[in-house]
Amino acid sequence: MTKQSMHDRSLDVFGKAGFFKSQLRIALRNCGIIDPEDLDDYLNVRGFEALAKVLSGIKSEAVIAEIKKSGLRGRGGAGFGTGLKWELVARERSDQKYVICNADEGDPGAFMDRSIIEGDPFTVLEGMAIAGYAVGSDKGIVYIRAEYPLAIKRLEKAIEAAKKANLLGKDILGSGFSFDIEIRLGAGAFVCGEETALMQSIEGHRGMPRPRPPYPSASGLFCKPTLINNVETWANVPVVIIEGADWFSSVGTEKSKGTKVFALAGKINNTGLVEVPMGTTLRHVIFDIGGGIPGGKKLKAVQTGGPSGGCIPAHLIDTPIDYESLGKIGSIMGSGGMIVIDEDSCMVSIAKFFLEFTQSESCGKCTPCREGTKRMLEILTRITEGQGKAGDIEKLERLGNTIKKASLCGLGQSAPNPVLSTIKYFRNEYEDHINNKKCTAGACEKMLSYTINDKCIGCGACKKACPVNAISGAVKQKHLIDQKLCTKCGECYKTCKFSAIDKG
Amino acid sequence: MATCEIAAGSKEVMDEFESARKGGLDFYLSRKGCAGRCHVEPTVEVVDPEKGPVLYTKVDAKKAKEIIQKHLIGGDPLAEGEK
Numbered sequence: 001m002t003k004q005s006m007h008d009r010s011l012d013v014f015g016k017a018g019f020f021k022s023q024l025r026i027a028l029r030n031c032g033i034i035d036p037e038d039l040d041d042y043l044n045v046r047g048f049e050a051l052a053k054v055l056s057g058i059k060s061e062a063v064i065a066e067i068k069k070s071g072l073r074g075r076g077g078a079g080f081g082t083g084l085k086w087e088l089v090a091r092e093r094s095d096q097k098y099v100i101c102n103a104d105e106g107d108p109g110a111f112m113d114r115s116i117i118e119g120d121p122f123t124v125l126e127g128m129a130i131a132g133y134a135v136g137s138d139k140g141i142v143y144i145r146a147e148y149p150l151a152i153k154r155l156e157k158a159i160e161a162a163k164k165a166n167l168l169g170k171d172i173l174g175s176g177f178s179f180d181i182e183i184r185l186g187a188g189a190f191v192c193g194e195e196t197a198l199m200q201s202i203e204g205h206r207g208m209p210r211p212r213p214p215y216p217s218a219s220g221l222f223c224k225p226t227l228i229n230n231v232e233t234w235a236n237v238p239v240v241i242i243e244g245a246d247w248f249s250s251v252g253t254e255k256s257k258g259t260k261v262f263a264l265a266g267k268i269n270n271t272g273l274v275e276v277p278m279g280t281t282l283r284h285v286i287f288d289i290g291g292g293i294p295g296g297k298k299l300k301a302v303q304t305g306g307p308s309g310g311c312i313p314a315h316l317i318d319t320p321i322d323y324e325s326l327g328k329i330g331s332i333m334g335s336g337g338m339i340v341i342d343e344d345s346c347m348v349s350i351a352k353f354f355l356e357f358t359q360s361e362s363c364g365k366c367t368p369c370r371e372g373t374k375r376m377l378e379i380l381t382r383i384t385e386g387q388g389k390a391g392d393i394e395k396l397e398r399l400g401n402t403i404k405k406a407s408l409c410g411l412g413q414s415a416p417n418p419v420l421s422t423i424k425y426f427r428n429e430y431e432d433h434i435n436n437k438k439c440t441a442g443a444c445e446k447m448l449s450y451t452i453n454d455k456c457i458g459c460g461a462c463k464k465a466c467p468v469n470a471i472s473g474a475v476k477q478k479h480l481i482d483q484k485l486c487t488k489c490g491e492c493y494k495t496c497k498f499s500a501i502d503k504g
Numbered sequence: 505m506a507t508c509e510i511a512a513g514s515k516e517v518m519d520e521f522e523s524a525r526k527g528g529l530d531f532y533l534s535r536k537g538c539a540g541r542c543h544v545e546p547t548v549e550v551v552d553p554e555k556g557p558v559l560y561t562k563v564d565a566k567k568a569k570e571i572i573q574k575h576l577i578g579g580d581p582l583a584e585g586e587k
């Protein structure tokens with residue numbers, strides 16, 4: 001079998017159409033190919049081969065060494081070395097250790113973890129069992145959000161089927177190694193994706209982060225050594241074992257190995273899940289795989305990493321996608337959300353949208369995050385409503401940098417990113433909003449006004465379309481919009497066939 | 505069929521194929537997970553062991569009926585199917 005066999009199979013099934021041609025599917029290798037509720041289907045695509053290989057006589061140290069050598073890094077966002085994490089847990093001496101799968105995928109617009117669990121749940125179980133063997137744990141827990149009912153159902157079925165086939169449970173395949181997996185549901189708090197908050201939640205406490213150290217590898221769930229990895233990371237593990245660390249590390253860049261799954265969304269022709277080798281440029285993902293921007297519009301920016309990430313302006317889209325390069329330009333890899341923004345979008349509004357999310361999801365434990373994000377949101381809100389004051393940009397920068405430095409967990413440390421990156425690259429838009437009370441993109445409703453120009457022939461179409469009767473005028477005469485009544489819904493603008501309505 | 509595909513209408517399509525099978529038509533029917541092509545969901549793939557696979561995109565109940573009639577029963581893939 002060739003080294004790329006796992007990916008070639010996807011190509012065989014899906015054809016060599018542009019969307020798949022330049023992808024390399026490792027984590028998604030079985031998604032869309034196997035029946036996720038059928039263990040036989042998974043076994044047919046070399047499922048559980050990696051676990052069997054490990055259990056048939058590879059020492060746990062050798063498994064960890066292989067993962068380390070592969071260069072696999074955590075796909076949850078921070079990119080910590082997976083092999084190193086395993087080694088730290090393996091080194092601890094304890095009567096009980098835990099292996100956790102973090103499936104609390106909360107970023108708006110990201111759905112790769114759900115897709116992996118819904119399309120290929122067994123691979124996650126297999127990855128966890130391999131880790132259990134490597135670090136000396138017999139207990140795995142999948143922490144998944146309750147908003148994913150189908151994923152939970154498939155995972156339950158998969159665990160049951162694997163247990164029946166003795167691929168999980170006591171004395172797996174007669175090797176003497178036992179590993180059991182159970183599911184814990186999260187109630188949908190974004191902060192519970194943070195590892196310490198996640199473990200608090202499993203323990204039955206309120207989901208709030210705690211300071212580190214001690215790190216989970218030393219004292220995690222129920223104060224026992226705990227290994228916690230993201231769904232996508234687990235999905236990569238069986239491939240590293242089967243195809244070998246050398247092959248895995250041949251994909252990607254010097255410091256970021258393997259592939260990354262992105263949820264491509266926003267103003268793009270081919271929305272979807274794409275998996276590309278690390279080091280692929282944003283341009284390639286957006287224009288070659290994603291098929292470009294609909295309606296011939298121009299690309300303005302790309303937002304990566306969800307609410308914790310930053311906005312990358314169009315002139316930097318030749319940046320290769322890897323942990324370091326994205327970090328250098330003020331964004332992050334994150335869990336892999338990729339939102340494409342076209343020229344019709346206002347960057348201030350976008351920053352406000354993401355901050356609204358993190359602000360409402362802030363758990364409130366530490367002051368910088370709780371108070372700081374609230375104050376930042378207040379300033380952003382007044383800027384988008386045309387009430388911005390001189391000095392607001394500087395205040396946002398100062399607040400943002402303080403929150404980044406002083407917050408307890410990743411949520412606060414990354415919450416200002418969308419604001420800081422848009423200020424860095426689109427400062428002129430902020431200045432326009434504040435000094436000229438103008439939103440160039442025409443997206444901030446409160447700053448908009450609709451007026452009728454001399455092209456109006458008095459057809460009355462806008463008058464009929466206006467839901468608040470703000471338009472008056474006799475037939476065949478120029479109409480007028482009453483600015484006091486106008487709610488800026490834009491219906492007249494859409495209705496007019498004579499370009500007689502100006503927006504601005 | 506992942507959550508997003510069900511939302512895009514794949515359940516109605518699946519129901520069509522299931523009822524065709526219940527009606528006596530003999531073929532192997534299987535659900536898959538998400539392939540990542542949100543922009544063309546729901547998708548149906550028909551595999552003829554001799555002629556190879558044909559992929560249909562943006563399938564709805566009406567198109568599913570057509571696929572059953574023309575491709576599964578008639579043996580002729582629809583013109584729009586991608587090989």
